[in-house]
Amino acid sequence: MYYTLILILPLLSAITNIIGANFIGRNGSVVITIICLLGAMIMSYIAFYEVGICGSSCYLDLGKWINISWINTSWECMFDPLSCSLICLVTTISLIVHMYSMEYMRDDAHMQKFLSYLSLFTFFMLVLLSAGNFLQMFVGWEGVGLCSFLLISFWHKRLAANKAGIKAFVVNRIGDCGIIIAMIFIQSFMGTLDYEVIFAITPLYLDEKVYFFDSSIKLIDLISFGLLFGAMGKSAQIGLHAWLPDAMEGPTPVSALIHSATMVTAGVFLLCRCSHIIEYAPNILAITALVGGITTLFGGILAMFQFDIKKIIAYSTLSQLGYMIFSCGLSLYSFTIFHLINHGFFKALLFLASGNIIHSMLGQQDIRKMGGLLIKFPVTYSFFLIASLSLMGVPFLSGFYSKDPLIEFALGEYLIPHQFCFLVGNISAFCTAFYSFRLLSYVFYTRPNGYKDTYDDLHEPSFFFSIIPLTVLALASIFFGYFIKDMMIGMGTDFWRSSLYVAPEHSFYYRDLEFSNKVILARWCTLLSTLFGAFLGFYFFGIKGHYALKYYGRLYYSKILLKFQKILNFVHDLGYFDKIINNLIVKAIFRLGYLLYYLLDKGILELSGPYGAILSSKKRSEE
Numbered sequence: 026m027y028y029t030l031i032l033i034l035p036l037l038s039a040i041t042n043i044i045g046a047n048f049i050g051r052n053g054s055v056v057i058t059i060i061c062l063l064g065a066m067i068m069s070y071i072a073f074y075e076v077g078i079c080g081s082s083c084y085l086d087l088g089k090w091i092n093i094s095w096i097n098t099s100w101e102c103m104f105d106p107l108s109c110s111l112i113c114l115v116t117t118i119s120l121i122v123h124m125y126s127m128e129y130m131r132d133d134a135h136m137q138k139f140l141s142y143l144s145l146f147t148f149f150m151l152v153l154l155s156a157g158n159f160l161q162m163f164v165g166w167e168g169v170g171l172c173s174f175l176l177i178s179f180w181h182k183r184l185a186a187n188k189a190g191i192k193a194f195v196v197n198r199i200g201d202c203g204i205i206i207a208m209i210f211i212q213s214f215m216g217t218l219d220y221e222v223i224f225a226i227t228p229l230y231l232d233e234k235v236y237f238f239d240s241s242i243k244l245i246d247l248i249s250f251g252l253l254f255g256a257m258g259k260s261a262q263i264g265l266h267a268w269l270p271d272a273m274e275g276p277t278p279v280s281a282l283i284h285s286a287t288m289v290t291a292g293v294f295l296l297c298r299c300s301h302i303i304e305y306a307p308n309i310l311a312i313t314a315l316v317g318g319i320t321t322l323f324g325g326i327l328a329m330f331q332f333d334i335k336k337i338i339a340y341s342t343l344s345q346l347g348y349m350i351f352s353c354g355l356s357l358y359s360f361t362i363f364h365l366i367n368h369g370f371f372k373a374l375l376f377l378a379s380g381n382i383i384h385s386m387l388g389q390q391d392i393r394k395m396g397g398l399l400i401k402f403p404v405t406y407s408f409f410l411i412a413s414l415s416l417m418g419v420p421f422l423s424g425f426y427s428k429d430p431l432i433e434f435a436l437g438e439y440l441i442p443h444q445f446c447f448l449v450g451n452i453s454a455f456c457t458a459f460y461s462f463r464l465l466s467y468v469f470y471t472r473p474n475g476y477k478d479t480y481d482d483l484h485e486p487s488f489f490f491s492i493i494p495l496t497v498l499a500l501a502s503i504f505f506g507y508f509i510k511d512m513m514i515g516m517g518t519d520f521w522r523s524s525l526y527v528a529p530e531h532s533f534y535y536r537d538l539e540f541s542n543k544v545i546l547a548r549w550c551t552l553l554s555t556l557f558g559a560f561l562g563f564y565f566f567g568i569k570g571h572y573a574l575k576y577y578g579r580l581y582y583s584k585i586l587l588k589f590q591k592i593l594n595f596v597h598d599l600g601y602f603d604k605i606i607n608n609l610i611v612k613a614i615f616r617l618g619y620l621l622y623y624l625l626d627k628g629i630l631e632l633s634g635p636y637g638a639i640l641s642s643k644k645r646s647e648e
Contacts, residue, residue, distance in 0.1 A: 027068040027071060027072070028068070028072055028083055028085060028102065028104055029085070029087075029102070030064065030065065030068045031065050031068045031069050031072065031112060031116070031151060031155070032102070032148065032151050032152065032155065034061040034062070034064045034065040034068070035061060035062065035065055035119070035144045035145075035147040035148040035151065036144070036145070036148045037061055038057060038058050038061035038062060038140070038141075038144035039141045039142075039144035039145040039148060040141075041054070041057050041061075042054050042057070042058065042137045042138070042140045042141035042144065043137075043138065043141040046137040046138070046141075051136060051137060054136070054137045054140055055127050055140075058123055058127075058140050058144065059120075059123065059124065061144070062116065062119055062120040062123050062144070062147070063120060065116045065119075065120075065147075065151075066113075066116040066117055066119075066120050069109070069112045069113045069115075069116045069117075070113060072104055072109050072112070073109045073110065073112070073113050076104050076105060076106060076109045077106045077109050077110065077520065080522070082103075082104060082105045082106075082522075083102075083103075083104040084101070084102070084103050084104070084157065085101065085102040085103075085104075085157075086099050086100075086101050086157075087099070087100040087101065087102065088100055090160075090161075091160070095212075096160075096212060096218070097217075098158055098160050098161070098218055098219075099157075099158075100161060101156070101157030101158055101161065101219070102155045102156070102157060103155060103156065103157040103220065103221075104155060105522070105523075105524040106520055106521050106522060106524050107294075107297060107298065107362065107521065107524035107525060108154045108155050108524070110362060110366060110513075111154050111290070111294060111362070111365070111366070112151060112154050112155065114286050114365075114366050114369045114370075115147060115150050115151060115154065115286045115287065116147070116151075117286075118281075118282065118285050118286035118369055118370075118373050119143070119144075119146075119147040119282065119286065119287075121373065121377075121494040121495075121497060121498060122143065122278045122281050122282045122373070122377070123140065123143055123144070124489075124490050124493075124494050125278055125281075125377050125380070125490060125491055125494050125495075126139060126140065126143060126276075126278040127140075127490050128486055128487050128490035128491050129276065129277065129278055129380060129384055129491075130276065130278070135179075139176075139179060139276070142172055142175050142176050142179070143176070143278070143279075143282065145168075145172050146169065146172035146173070146176065146282065146287055147282075147287070148168075149164075149165045149168030149169045149171075149172055150165065150169055150286070150287045150291070151165070152164060152165035152168065153165025153166055153168075153169060153291055153294070154294065156220075157219065157220055157221075158217075158218045158219045158220060159204075159207075159208050159211065159218040159220070159223075160208070160218050162295075162298075163204065163205075163208065166201070166204065166255075166259070166291060166295075167201070169259075169287060169288055169291055170193075170194060170197045170198070170201070170259075170288075171194075173190075173193055173194075173197075173272070173283060173287075173288050174190045174191070174193060174194040175190075176275050176276075176279040176282075176283075177189050177190040177193055177272050177274060177275040177279065177283075178190025178191070178274075178275070179275055179276060179279065180274075180275070180276070183274065185271075185274050186274040186275065188271070188274075189268075189271040189272055189273075189274040189275070190274075190275075192267065192268050192271050193268040193271070193272050196258060196265055196267060196268040197258050197259060197268065198258075199258060199265065200254060200255050200256075200257055200258015200259060200265050200292075201255060201258060202254070202255075203250070203251040203252065203253070203254025203255040203257075203258070204251060204252065204254075204255035204295075205251075206247075206251045207247075207248045207249075207250075207251030207252050207255070208251075210235065210244060210247055210248055210251070211223060211248060214230060214233060214244055215230065220298070223301075223302070224301035224302070224526070227245065227301055227302050227305060228305070230244050230245060231243075231245060231305055233245075235247055243306070245302065245305045245306050246306045246308060246309055248302060248306075249299075249302055249303045249305075249306035249309040250306075250309055250312075252295060252296065252299050252302070252303065253296070253303075253309060253312065253313055253316075255292065255295065256291075256292030256293065256295050256296050256350070257292065257316065258292070259288065259289065259291045259292035259295070260289050260290070260291070260292030260293055260346045260349075260350060261289055261320075261342075261343055261346060262292075262316050262317065262320045262346070262347070262350060263316060263319050263320045263323055263347075264602075266320065266323075266324075266343055266602075267602055267603055267606065269289070269339055269340075269342070269343055270336045270339045270340065270343075272339070273333065273335040273336055273339050273390075277335065277376060277377070277379065277380035277383055277384070278377070278380065280335055280338075280339070280376050281372075281373045281376035281377050281380070282373075284338070284339065284342040284372050284373075284376060285368070285369040285370070285372045285373035285376070286369045286373065289342060289346055290365055290369070292346075292350075293346065293349045293350065293353070293361060293362075293365055294365075296313070296350070296353040296358075296361075297353065297358045297361055297362055297525060298524075300353075300356075300358050300525050300526045300527070301526040303353075304356065304526055304527065304528040304531065305528070310353075310354050310355075310356065310442075310531075311354065311441075311442050312354070313350060313351070313353055313354030314351045314353075314354025314355055314442040314443075314445070314446055315351075315354070315442065315445070316350060316351075316354075317346075317347045317348070317349070317350030317351025317352070317353070317354055317446070318347065318351045318442075318445050318446045318449040318450075319347070319449070320343060320344070320346065320347030320350065320351075321343075321344045321345070321346075321347025321348050321351065321449055321450065321453045322344075322347070322449040322452055322453055322456075323343070323344075323347075324340045324341070324342075324343030324344030324345075324346075324347060324453075325340075325341075325344040325452070325453040325455075325456030325457055325460070326456055327340045327343075328340035328341050328343075328344065328456065328457075328460040329456055329459055329460045329463065331460075332391055332392055332393055333390050333391065333392075334379050334382070334383065334390050334391075334392050334395075334464065334468065335376070335379060335383075335390055337392075337460060337464055338372070338375050338376055338379060340460075341372075341375075341416065341457065341460070341461075342372060344453055344456070344457065345364075345368050345372070345416075345428075347453070348364065348428060348431050348432075348450065348453070349361045349364060349365055349368075349431075351431075351435075351442075351446045351449075351450075352364070352431045352435075352446075354442060354446075355434070355435060355437070355442065355443060355446060356527050356528070356531035356532070357430075357431060357434055358521075358525045358526075358527065359513060359514050359518075359520075359521055359525060360427070360430050360431050360434065360514055361431075362513070362525075363426075363427045363506075363509070363510070363513045363514050364427035364428055364431060366427075366505075366509075367415070367423040367424055367426070367427040367428075367502075367505060367506050368416075368424070368427070370415075370423065370498050370501040370502050370505060371411075371412045371415040371416055371423060371424060371498070371501075371502040372412070372416070373498055374408055374411065374412040374495060374498035374499055374502055375409065375412040375413065375416065377408075377491075377494070377495055377498070378405050378408040378409040378412060378495060379409070381402065381405045381485070381486050381491060382395070382398060382402060382405060382468065384486070385401075385402075385482075385483050385484060385486070386475070386479055386483065387479065389475065389479070392464065392467040392468055393467065393474060394474055394475045395467060395468045395473075395474060395475060396467060396468065396469075396470075396471040396472055396473050396474040396475070397469075397471065397472050397473035397474075397480075398468055398469050398473075398483070399469040399470065401480070401483040401484070402469075402483070402485060403485075404485055404492060405485060405486075405495075406469050407499070408495050408496075408498075408499050409465065409468075409469070410465065411499045411502050411503060412498075412499070412502055413461040413462075413464070413465060414461075415502040415503070416457060416461060417454075417457050417458045417461050417555050417558075417559065418454065418457075418551065418555055419555070420552070421507065422502065422503055422506065423501065423502050423503065423504070423505045423506030423507070424502075424506065425506065426506035426507060426510045427506055427510075427514075428454075429548060429551050430514065431450065432446075432447060432450035432451060432454065432547060432550075432551050433543075433544050433547040433548055433551070434544075435447035435450060435547075436543045436544075436546075436547050447547065450551070451550050451551055451554045452554070454551050454554045454555050454558070455554040455555070455557060455558035456558065457555070457558065458554070458555045458556070458557075458558030458559040458562065459558035459559070459561055459562040460562065461559070461562065462558075462559045462562030462563040462566070462567065463562040463565075463566045465563075465567070466562065466563060466566035466567035467566060470563075470566075470567045471566070471567070
């Protein structure tokens with residue numbers, strides 16, 4: 026019974042807040058939301074204990090859902106170690122974000138609607154994670170996309186928020202086409218959409234081909250590419266990443282939930298869930314590693330030059346998602362999920378800590394107008410520092426136990442994808458340390474750069490709704506990785522059992538690498554890259570930047586900016602991706618649409634319809 030409560034309680038919270046808002050009032054909404062989300066979190070931990078630790082997976086068939094001639098699907102819930110691990114993450118982060126939102130959105134007239142959207146967001150993510158078939162997963166997949174649109178454009182009176190919500194919705198629909206195509210071929214060839222059946226019979230279709238005119242492609246490759254393309258949309262990989270930085274137009278709690286536990290993690294989860302299929306497509310694995318490697322490098326470089334505090338963290342998420350995707354391409358699925366969980370904790374902490382600053386500074390997000398906030402926000406600074414160090418992978422914090430192994434085990438084989446991922450992983454580690462200390466220096470270490478009236482009113486947020494939730498995240502960012510690493514990625518662990526699959530030809534190298542000298546070399550390379558990036562970031566924007574501002578004003582930074590003007594123009598325009606997409610794709614589609622409209626709608630259809638009959642009869646009468 027408590028397995029279904031994990032799904033029912035967030036939905037109950039959403040329905041209550043949207044329908045009964047006028048009856049229960051704001052205080053009633055707060056109480057009901059906390060009770061429902063706390064109950065869902067407790068149930069998820071009980072399920073994790075039974076499924077993950079005791080090894081008793083649970084499969085629930087809640088009844089027939091669709092039963093027609095060519096498709097027969099039930100509403101099924103599958104609770105295995107993979108789904109339960111992420112369900113615990115989602116319910117925990119969601120409860121913390123809900124509690125934080127009650128303080129952050131306290132003065133907003135539509136706080137109850139906001140809480141309802143957050144609860145609905147959580148519900149659809151849980152549906153996605155617990156689904157037992159592709160069709161049910163797709164319901165959660167689309168529901169997450171819908172809720173992200175509603176939350177990003179929540180402040181709908183702002184034009185930028187509306188545009189960002191539409192952009193996120195449209196770009197994700199492009200990625201969804203890949204999943205739809207994959208589902209169509211799975212149903213057509215295998216006759217079912219149930220996970221267990223598909224994963225069991227996949228080896229029987231390794232030689233099956235799909236023919237397009239004179240060419241052919243393997244069925245498994247086609248399905249795997251469709252799944253990868255869908256994951257690229259949700260997890261904002263290179264080419265379909267443009268919606269992620271614009272999503273920062275929504276309230277900060279939305280950004281925290283999207284970037285840590287819901288929206289962007291869905292694509293990574295899909296690849297891990299379908300590891301039983303993708304492992305038989307080595308070419309798609311190589312493409313996955315390439316896409317992830319380029320994304321992690323691209324996101325890290327762009328984050329180094331941004332001035333919006335939330336966009337810096339957003340591009341940080343883009344970079345970290347690149348780590349997860351390329352590790353999927355290297356068949357390191359257990360490492361991927363472990364890093365995804367750790368990343369959820371310290372990324373939520375980073376966003377919510379920045380939310381404390383933004384909220385107190387009346388919505389100011391430009392780090393050039395901050396500075397000297399260490400005195401005003403000592404507690405928030407502690408949270409920010411912990412999250413940044415864990416993000417960098419500083420030894421003995423959670424990020425160190427999950428991010429560093431992804432880079433180390435990329436040296437498992439002397440193949441181009443592995444060596445490429447190791448190289449970009451170390452460069453990205455340098456970028457991560459650089460922009461983390463650059464951000465800390467701008468916000469906390471340099472002299473104040475804002476208005477005096479704003480600084481006079483700065484203060485820490487409330488204790489119950491902000492400090493306590495962030496303290497939980499800070500403790501998880503410090504200790505979670507250490508206590509859980511042996512269970513999830515330890516040598517010889519059977520925690521994941523059959524929920525993840527690694528082909529024998531892909532698994533031997535990291536078994537052998539566990540005790541290899543390569544690991545020591547890779548670990549030192551990553552550590553030195555991190556330390557060097559942190560030193561440069563703190564030196565140029567902390568120490569030297571502080572004295573430069575003190576003695577030379579803004580002239581020092583002006584000279585630096587002039588030297589790198591072209592590079593700055595490139596990164597500020599987000600790598601010109603928006604321009605390329607608009608000029609090459611969007612305009613071409615508009616021209617094609619107009620041409621088809623002119624030829625078909627205004628041409629063939631009208632001339633062959635009543636309008637054409639009228640014209641012909643008119644001409645005949647005139648004759």
